[in-house]
Amino acid sequence: MSTSAVVGNAVPRRVALNALIALSLLNLLNYLDRNLVSALVEPLRHEFGVSDLRIGLLGTVFLIVYTMAAPLFGSLGDRGIRTRVLAAGAVLWSIATSLSGFAQNFVSLLFARGVIGVGEAAYVTVSASLLADYFPRDRRARAFAVFYLAIPVGSALGFIVGGLMEKHFGWRSAFFIAGIPGLLLALWVLMLREPQRGIQDRDQPLPAAASDEDIFTRGKRFFRIRPYRLAVAGYTAYTFAVGGLTLWMPAFLERMRGLARADATIGFGAVTVVTGLVGTFVGGWLADRLLKRYGQNAYCWVSAVSVAAAIPFAVVALTVPSPTIYFPALALAQFLLFVSTSPINTAIVSFVAPQDRASAMAVSVFMIHALGDVISPPLIGLVSDHSSLAHGVLLVPIALVACAFFWWRSANVQPAHEPA
Numbered sequence: 206m207s208t209s210a211v212v213g214n215a216v217p218r219r220v221a222l223n224a225l226i227a228l229s230l231l232n233l234l235n236y237l238d239r240n241l242v243s244a245l246v247e248p249l250r251h252e253f254g255v256s257d258l259r260i261g262l263l264g265t266v267f268l269i270v271y272t273m274a275a276p277l278f279g280s281l282g283d284r285g286i287r288t289r290v291l292a293a294g295a296v297l298w299s300i301a302t303s304l305s306g307f308a309q310n311f312v313s314l315l316f317a318r319g320v321i322g323v324g325e326a327a328y329v330t331v332s333a334s335l336l337a338d339y340f341p342r343d344r345r346a347r348a349f350a351v352f353y354l355a356i357p358v359g360s361a362l363g364f365i366v367g368g369l370m371e372k373h374f375g376w377r378s379a380f381f382i383a384g385i386p387g388l389l390l391a392l393w394v395l396m397l398r399e400p401q402r403g404i405q406d407r408d409q410p411l412p413a414a415a416s417d418e419d420i421f422t423r424g425k426r427f428f429r430i431r432p433y434r435l436a437v438a439g440y441t442a443y444t445f446a447v448g449g450l451t452l453w454m455p456a457f458l459e460r461m462r463g464l465a466r467a468d469a470t471i472g473f474g475a476v477t478v479v480t481g482l483v484g485t486f487v488g489g490w491l492a493d494r495l496l497k498r499y500g501q502n503a504y505c506w507v508s509a510v511s512v513a514a515a516i517p518f519a520v521v522a523l524t525v526p527s528p529t530i531y532f533p534a535l536a537l538a539q540f541l542l543f544v545s546t547s548p549i550n551t552a553i554v555s556f557v558a559p560q561d562r563a564s565a566m567a568v569s570v571f572m573i574h575a576l577g578d579v580i581s582p583p584l585i586g587l588v589s590d591h592s593s594l595a596h597g598v599l600l601v602p603i604a605l606v607a608c609a610f611f612w613w614r615s616a617n618v619q620p621a622h623e624p625a
Contacts, residue, residue, distance in 0.1 A: 207496045215404070216338070216339050216340075216400050216403075216404060216405070219338070219398075220398055221339040221340055221348075223397070224287055224336075224339050224350065224397050224398075225340075225351055226333065226337070227350055227390065227394055227397060228332050228335065228336065228352060228389050228394070229351055229352050229354065229355050230355075230393075230410075231291070231295055231328065231332075231343075231387065231390045231391075231393075231394060232328075232332065232352055232353070232355035232356075232359065233355035233358055233359040234295075234299075234359065234383075234386055234387045234390065234614030235298070235325055235328055235329070235355065235363070236355055236358075236359025236360045236363065237360070237363045237366065237383055237385055238298060238299075238302045238321060238325075238360045238363070238383050238384070238387070239267065239321065239325065239362060239363070239379060240317070240359070240360045240367075240451060241302075241363045241366070241367045241379050241383055242263050242264065242367075242452070243363065243364060243367070243451055243453075243454075243455055243470075244364045244365075244366075244367025244368045244371065244379070244455060244474075244595075245367050245371055245376045245379060245450050245606050246260055246335070246452070246453075246455065246456045247456060247459065247466055248319050248371055248376045249263070249314070249376065250375070250495065253310065253311040253314070255311055256470075256586070256590055257586035257587075257589045257590050257594075258325055258583055258586045258587050258590055259311065259586075260586060260587035261452065261582035261583035261584075261585065261587075262315065262582075262583055263314065263318055263319075264448065264452050264578065264579075264582040264583075265579050265580075265582060265583050266315050266318050266322075267318040267319060267321055267322045268322065268448075268546040268574045269319075269322070269380060269575075269579055270319040270320075270578040271321055271322030271325055271326045271327075271329075271570070271601040272321030272322075272326075272570065272571050272574040272575045273571075274322065274323045274326035274327070275326045275329070275330050275567040275568075275570040275571050276420040276421070276564075276567050276568065276571055277326075277420070277567075278290060278294070278327040278330045278331060278563075278567060279330040279331075279420055279563045279564040279566060279567020279568065279570075280383075280419070280420045280563075280564060280567070281327075281331075281563075282564045283334070283402075283560060283561060283562070283564050286399060286474065287331045287334060287335050287399060287563070288335075288394055288395060288397050288399050289395070290327050290331050291323075291328050291331055291332060291335075291391075291394050292325040292391040292392070292394045292395045293325065293327060293391075294323075294326070294327025294328040294331075295328060295387045295388075295391040296319075296324070296387070296388060296389060296391045297320065297323060297324030297327070298321045298323075298324025298328070298387065299324070299343045299384045299385070299386075299387030299388050299391070300326050300384065300388075301317050301318075301320035301321040301324060301328065301384075302317075302321055302380055302383050302384035302387070303380060303381055303384030303385065303388075304317050304320075304380075304384075305317040305318065305321075305380040305384075306377040306378065306379070306380035306381045306384075307377070307598045317423045320499065325610060326570070327406045329462060329566070330563055330566050330567040330570055331485070331531075331563050331566075332352070333349070333352075333550060333553075333562065333563075333566045334402075334554065334555050334559075334562035334563040334566060335348060335399070335400070336348055336352055337405065337554045337555075337559065337562055338400035338401065338402060338404055338405055338559065339400055339405075340405060342405065342496070342555075343493065343496065343497075344493065344565060345405075345493075345551055345555075346400050346488075346489045346490075346492040346493045346496070346504070346547050346548060346551045347489045347490060347493050347547075348489075349489055349547040349549065349550055349551045350485050350488060350489020350490065350546075350547035351486075351487050351489070352547075353485050353489075353547050353550065354481065354482055354485045354486065356481060356485070356543070356546060356602075357477050357478050357480065357481015357484075357485060357539075357543055358478050358481065358482065360451065360474075360477050360478075360481070361474040361475065361477040361478030361481065362474070362478075362490055363383075363473040363474070364455060364470045364471065364473055364474030365470070365471050365475075365476065366379060366382065366383060367379045367470060368455075368466070368467050368469075368470030368474070369467070369471070370382060371523035372466075372467050388462075402559045402560050402562075403471065405559075405617055420564055420568070422480060422568065423561060423564045423565075423568070424564075424568040424571075427557060427561070427564075427565055427568055428554075428568075429497065430556050430557070430617045431615075431618050432501075432505070432552070432556055433553065433556040433557065433565070433617040435485045435505075435611050435612070435614045435615035435618065436505060436549060436553055436556070436574065436611070436612065436615045437550050437553070437568075437572050438611040439505075439509075439549070439571075439607075439608045439609070439610070439611030439612040439615065440549055440553075440569060440573045440577075440608075441572055441573045441576045441577045442577070442604045442605070442607035442608035442611065443512065443542075443545070443549075443573075443577070443605070443608040444573040444574060444577030444578050444583045445576070445577040445578060445580060445600075445604040445605070446475075446581070446600075446601045446604035446605045446608065447542060447578070448574075448577055448578020448581050449578065449581030449582055449584070449585045449598070449600060449601055449604075450476070450598070450601050451577035452582045453582065453585050453586075453589075453594065453597070453598055454473050454583075454598075455470045455473050456469075456594065457523075457594050457595075457598055458472065458473060460594055461526075461593075461594055461617070462528065462531070462594050464524065475538060476532070476535060476536050476541050477539060480534070480536050480537075480539040480540040480543060483540060483543075484511075484539070484540040484541065484542070484543030484544045484546075485543045485544070485546050487544055487546045488507060488508075488511065488543065488544035488545060488546060488548050489548070489551075491507050491544070491548075492504050492507050492547065492548040493553065495507065501552065501555055502616050502617075502618075503548070503558075504548040504549065504551050504616075505548070505549070505552055505557070505612045505615040505616035506551035506616040507544065507545065507548045507610035508544075508545035508548045508549045508552070508605050508612045509545075509609050509613040509615075509616050511541045511542070511544035511545045511610040512541065512545055512605055512608050512612065513570045513609040513613075514541045515537075515539075515541035515542050515605060516539045516602050516605050516606060516609065518534045518535075518537040518541065519534075519537035519538040519601060519605060521534035522534040522535035522538055522596050523595075523599060523601065523602070524599075542605075545612075549612070552615075553565060553566065554566065570580075580602075581600065581604070582598075584600065585598060588600070616619055
């Protein structure tokens with residue numbers, strides 16, 4: 206096992222590609238584990254006899270813990286050996302996922318989901334910082350695109366694995382089978398060679414980092430960078446929308462559109478994986494192509510335009526009952542939403558110094574989840590309890606309007622790093 210830093214003028218290509226594969230596979234499991242609950246909403250609701258509001262809390266408890274733990278791991282990621290932080294997080298969330306299958310009541314399941322949040326916080330805050338140091342700027346968005354392909358693939362596998370395992374073996378089996386692979390991938394991550402911070406950005410004017418600052422002081426400094434705070438504001442609205450859609454869409458298709466449970470989860474998973482693969486790749490490729498012409502503004506331009514274009518399709522998908530209309534509209538909306546994944550995350554790590562990137566991601570994670578998908582699943586569930594799920598999901602396109610606005614504003618800010 207090697208934990209020595211990669212130094213010199215560049216990271217060897219094979220080292221970077223090995224890291225990209227390992228981190229992407231672990232990210233896939235990250236999203237598979239967190240999306241299992243979406244495929245199991247109905248059996249969990251009947252097993253424990255709880256309301257839609259309480260089912261929504263499964264996502265909220267996970268995200269509250271995840272959000273609160275993120276600043277701690279962001280600080281560790283900027284000061285310590287990042288591969289060790291990543292591996293420890295993977296081990297913790299994998300064990301907690303398996304233990305979810307042993308839950309005897311709703312409270313014990315809530316506790317297990319909270320522990321998963323701690324492990325995933327360690328991974329998400331640090332992984333983007335590592336990737337930025339493995340790849341040069343002109344290939345970074347494409348590397349991030351490969352890494353974030355794990356979102357649609359992992360999410361879809363969560364729906365598909367959850368749906369198939371629940372159908373044939375019961376809902377507990379889904380948690381058991383999802384937890385094991387992460388332990389093996391954690392060993393792979395421990396063997397990665399860690400790159401020197403900022404090795405790919407030595408020729409770029411970046412803001413100075415202050416190593417003696419705590420995470421809260423750093424957060425205040427980041428929010429004085431106007432494009433950063435606008436990007437995070439848009440990302441918060443985006444996460445509100447996507448988080449609510451992800452949790453409730455299989456149940457929406459079952460209840461409001463009359464699909465069988467397995468068809469709803471597996472069908473939504475299939476749409477997610479196809480549109481996610483294509484959309485995420487297109488977004489990363491397009492951002493890299495536009496970088497030379499528009500500079501860092503290209504990242505937020507691509508994100509703003511794609512989300513704005515997704516809004517009408519999202520409205521149609523959630524309001525038109527005909528499957529010949531709502532399924533194609535859902536596919537187009539998801540494709541356009543996934544286009545923004547790589548560019549916006551690349552933008553966030555590009556607005557700060559290399560020594561600050563894990564902290565910048567941690568602050569972003571805290572904000573987008575605390576004000577985003579911590580709130581949206583139970584809020585949609587609350588509207589559903591008092592009205593209908595058809596009304597609850599209409600919060601999604603409203604949030605997307607706010608997202609497109611903030612990212613458009615960020616794209617119009619001069620790409621300077623000094624505080625506004």
